Amino acid sequence: MALFVAFVCIVSWASTRACSYGNGGVPTVVHLYGSVHPPQSDGSAFAWFTAGFGETGLAWSTPTYTYPNTQSPDVLWYHNHALGLTRANLLGAYVIRNSAVDAPLGLPCGDEFDRVLMLADRSFYADGSIYMNYTGDNPNIHPQWQPEYFGEAITVNGKAWPFLAIARRRYRFRIINTSNASFFNLSLTNDLPFTVVGSDTNYLSKPITATSLLVSVAETFDVVIDFSESTTSEAELVNMALYSYMDGNAPNDLNGKVMKFVISPAKAKDESSVPVKLLDYLDVAEEEAVQRRYIMMCRVWSCHVAGVLCHGV
Numbered sequence: 371m372a373l374f375v376a377f378v379c380i381v382s383w384a385s386t387r388a389c390s391y392g393n394g395g396v397p398t399v400v401h402l403y404g405s406v407h408p409p410q411s412d413g414s415a416f417a418w419f420t421a422g423f424g425e426t427g428l429a430w431s432t433p434t435y436t437y438p439n440t441q442s443p444d445v446l447w448y449h450n451h452a453l454g455l456t457r458a459n460l461l462g463a464y465v466i467r468n469s470a471v472d473a474p475l476g477l478p479c480g481d482e483f484d485r486v487l488m489l490a491d492r493s494f495y496a497d498g499s500i501y502m503n504y505t506g507d508n509p510n511i512h513p514q515w516q517p518e519y520f521g522e523a524i525t526v527n528g529k530a531w532p533f534l535a536i537a538r539r540r541y542r543f544r545i546i547n548t549s550n551a552s553f554f555n556l557s558l559t560n561d562l563p564f565t566v567v568g569s570d571t572n573y574l575s576k577p578i579t580a581t582s583l584l585v586s587v588a589e590t591f592d593v594v595i596d597f598s599e600s601t602t603s604e605a606e607l608v609n610m611a612l613y614s615y616m617d618g619n620a621p622n623d624l625n626g627k628v629m630k631f632v633i634s635p636a637k638a639k640d641e642s643s644v645p646v647k648l649l650d651y652l653d654v655a656e657e658e659a660v661q662r663r664y665i666m667m668c669r670v671w672s673c674h675v676a677g678v679l680c681h682g683v
């Protein structure tokens with residue numbers, strides 16, 4: 371399957387010595403988080419291309435990306451990984467379904483009761499358009515290159531502080547932290563717990579109940595919330611994570627609230643359930659490993675380029 375994503379540039383990226391881009395359009399390359407796919411389809415920050423493949427990055431190799439979709443079903447997500455542009459994200463959820471695995475579990479299903487919540491942090495101008503810093507943090511560094519992005523307000527599926535009308539029943543929410551550098555520590559104001567059934571592209575072996583969820587950057591949590599247990603007719607999903615995490619300020623009016631649920635009586639019987647067990651996984655014994663590999667995560671700074679190269683901020 372080929373996936374092409376249009377990209378709207380909201381960050382200045384004029385060519386400079388520090389900038390590896392030309393002037394033939396906005397660089398784009400898709401990275402699909404958690405996907406099992408050939409390395410040519412991974413979306414390296416240097417595999418970018420412009421419209422019509424007029425210009426391509428050093429690591430570009432193919433116009434078509436292939437995603438086999440043969441892995442365990444759950445939620446993945448994708449965004450533009452072109453070096454220096456990731457914070458100006460166009461992004462989306464990518465749900466892999468397999469009815470042979472999903473259906474026997476009996477979890478809430480269908481578009482109404484199984485929903486994706488893509489969380490992000492964004493800053494806005496007074497007219498509602500997205501604000502991006504065009505001047506940078508350091509006059510010696512081109513403003514395209516910024517180590518991290520922090521927005522003032524939290525958005526869900528692209529909207530700041532939305533509400534969702536729901537019924538008193540179970541819902542499945544696939545929560546994704548799509549922000550560039552912010553963590554979210556989520557809880558509900560009516561004290562309902564989250565029943566976690568999956569995280570980071572896989573079902574858990576059995577559900578875990580939690581009253582708060584710490585969701586780090588790019589992490590996903592697949593949860594069920596049973597609103598039939600709510601003692602209130604409204605509930606806010608709120609954020610308690612320090613901004614920035616872990617040594618920043620306590621959340622404020624802008625980044626402390628995420629979204630609101632408005633709860634109405636259920637119109638039909640809730641046939642969904644949460645099983646005691648989810649999926650069985652093979653135990654992998656460390657002593658059976660045939661090769662030991664070391665993976666280095668590096669953060670590179672220089673006088674010309676400041677950035678996290680492994681993420682293409």
Ligand SMILES: [Cu+2]
Pocket residue numbers: 401449451456681
């Ligand atoms: Cu990324």
